[in-house]
Amino acid sequence: MRYQSNRLAVAPMMEWTDRNCRAFHRHLSSHALLYTEMVASAAVIHGDREKLLGFDAMEHPVACQLGGSDPRELAEAARVVEAFGYDEVNLNVGCPSDRVQSGRFGACLMREPELVAESVAAMREVVSIPVTVKCRIGVDDQDPEEALDRLADAVVAAGVDALWVHARKAWLKGLSPKENRDIPPLDYDRVYRLKQRLPDLYIGINGGIADLDEAEAHLERVDGVMLGRAAYHDPWLLADVDRRLHGAENPVATREEAVEAFRPYILARLEEGGRANQMLRHMLGLYHGVPGARSWRRRLTVDAVKPGAGIEVLDTALAEIASAGLDKAAALGQLEATG
Numbered sequence: 069m070r071y072q073s074n075r076l077a078v079a080p081m082m083e084w085t086d087r088n089c090r091a092f093h094r095h096l097s098s099h100a101l102l103y104t105e106m107v108a109s110a111a112v113i114h115g116d117r118e119k120l121l122g123f124d125a126m127e128h129p130v131a132c133q134l135g136g137s138d139p140r141e142l143a144e145a146a147r148v149v150e151a152f153g154y155d156e157v158n159l160n161v162g163c164p165s166d167r168v169q170s171g172r173f174g175a176c177l178m179r180e181p182e183l184v185a186e187s188v189a190a191m192r193e194v195v196s197i198p199v200t201v202k203c204r205i206g207v208d209d210q211d212p213e214e215a216l217d218r219l220a221d222a223v224v225a226a227g228v229d230a231l232w233v234h235a236r237k238a239w240l241k242g243l244s245p246k247e248n249r250d251i252p253p254l255d256y257d258r259v260y261r262l263k264q265r266l267p268d269l270y271i272g273i274n275g276g277i278a279d280l281d282e283a284e285a286h287l288e289r290v291d292g293v294m295l296g297r298a299a300y301h302d303p304w305l306l307a308d309v310d311r312r313l314h315g316a317e318n319p320v321a322t323r324e325e326a327v328e329a330f331r332p333y334i335l336a337r338l339e340e341g342g343r344a345n346q347m348l349r350h351m352l353g354l355y356h357g358v359p360g361a362r363s364w365r366r367r368l369t370v371d372a373v374k375p376g377a378g379i380e381v382l383d384t385a386l387a388e389i390a391s392a393g394l395d396k397a398a399a400l401g402q403l404e405a406t407g
Contacts, residue, residue, distance in 0.1 A: 071198055071230050071270045072291065075313045076283060077101035078306070079274060079296035080133040080158070080202070088337065089350040090127045093299070095329045096306040099314045101292075102130045106160050108173075109136030109145035121152045124333075131156035133202065135163065137173040137183060139190035146191040146199070156229075157195060159187060161203040161219070164238040164248045175238035178207045178215055185222035198229035202274070202294075204238045205258050212237065212258050220262055220269070230270035232294055233259045249275075249297075260289045279305055280312055287313070302356040323354055327386060335379060344381055345372035360392025 078085065078093055080103035090102045107120050112134070123130055132154045136142045146157045161184055163174035177184050184201065191199045201223050206215035220231055236252040243251055254276050263271045272292030277283055283293040299306055304323060310316040320326045334347045348368045355361040367385035371377055 071200075073099075074101045074129070074230075074270075074272070074292050075099075075287060076309050077131075077232070077272065077292060077294045078103060078299045079294045080104060080106055080160070081296055081300060082106060084300050084350075087123045087127070088347045089300075090130060091124055091333050092330055092347070092350045093303060093306055094126050095319060095326055095333075096303060097309040098319050099129075099310050099316065100306060101156075102127055103158065104130070104132045106133045106135045106163060107145075109134050109138065109141045112145040112148050113141065117148060117152070121149065121154075123152075123154075125153075126333075129155040131158050131200070133158040133160050135160045135173045137177060137180075137187065139183075139187045142187045143190035143194045147194045150195040150197050154197065156198045156200055157191060158200045158202055158232070159184065159191070161201055162234050162238065163245070164204075164207075164240055164243070165245045175204050175207050176240060178204055178210065178219060178238070181219040181222040184219060185226040188223050188228050189226040192227040199227070200230040200232065201228055202232040202234070204234050204236060205255055206237045207240055208237070210237070212255065216258065216262055217265070220266060224266065224269055228269075230272065230292075231262075232272040232274055232292070233262065235259050235273055235275040256286070256289075263290050280308060284312065300350075301353045303351070303353055304356065323358070324386070326354065327351075327382065331379070331382070334382065338378055343373075344377040344379070348372040348381060355389055358389065358393075360389040363388040363392065 078100055082105050085103055085105050093102055111120055121132065132149045134142060134145055134157060149157045160174055161177045188199055188201065203219055205212040223231065235254050235256050235258060238248050239252060256273065259273045270291045272294050273286050273290045274294035277293055277295055278298050286293050307318055307320055307326065310318050320329055337347055352365050352368055355364045364385045367381060367388065371381045
């Protein structure tokens with residue numbers, strides 16, 4: 069099966085996984101599957117396609133997530149997505165926001181598995197790239213055993229290539245999208261049972277997975293793992309994905325190497341008229357847990373938004389990291405000397 073090589077993905081996250089974020093993450097892992105933010109199918113058809121879908125060739129493998137519920141519209145949007153060069157088109161059946169619900173897409177489609185299947189079939193008919201679905205285990209008062217099985221069976225019959233499952237229910241009323249990422253309890257076993265029942269379907273798991281140790285444990289039970297906030301807030305964990313999950317050489321060995329590898333991309337975007345914070349905000353967590361991390365974040369947050377800010381913001385932040393490291397080394401040496 070062509071989809072089996074995708075062992076780890078970085079989840080689609082609104083206002084986070086834009087093209088600059090994906091370019092940065094690609095410098096940390098050559099193999100992780102990267103997702104766009106969700107893009108409404110109507111926007112793809114009627115909007116500024118280059119702005120919505122444009123990406124750098126370095127981002128491959130990269131998937132575009134669509135939101136919508138009109139099979140014909142989704143098929144037309146999927147055709148556009150494939151023409152742009154994406155490696156996969158994914159249908160969002162997991163977002164619980166009121167705005168998405170008002171458009172009759174996202175997690176509310178868990179209640180309409182036949183419509184989801186019709187949408188998958190329509191996209192499958194017009195593209196040759198994988199068509200996948202990202203869903204929840206259910207919504208509101210649905211029984212997750214029945215709800216997830218019904219959806220999975222429907223999309224399998226429609227020819228879906230993979231199912232990514234956020235192992236939580238979504239509460240469509242009473243919880244915000246943020247609360248829906250934390251409050252409904254995780255039920256990884258429900259996803260494992262789905263994989264046992266449908267061994268030939270690629271099933272990836274998502275929700276609350278904090279690091280690669282947890283990812284490797286899940287990979288003993290399912291085909292793929294999708295990291296969300298963990299990968300964004302601590303992107304350095306992606307730097308060991310290639311070695312641990314693919315038996316390949318990691319692209320960078322240190323955080324400093326990652327910064328230098330990304331520098332040409334930043335300079336190119338600045339030359340095109342981009343603003344420094346558009347790139348640097350995605351690097352805030354790179355030094356998570358490292359001496360000087362607070363100064364690093366402050367520089368990239370405060371200085372990068374100033375008028376005319378450029379690459380010097382990054383250089384100043386790096387210098388403060390280096391200084392913090394020297395200070396720590398000196399302090400440790402003093403402790404050792406005094407015994």
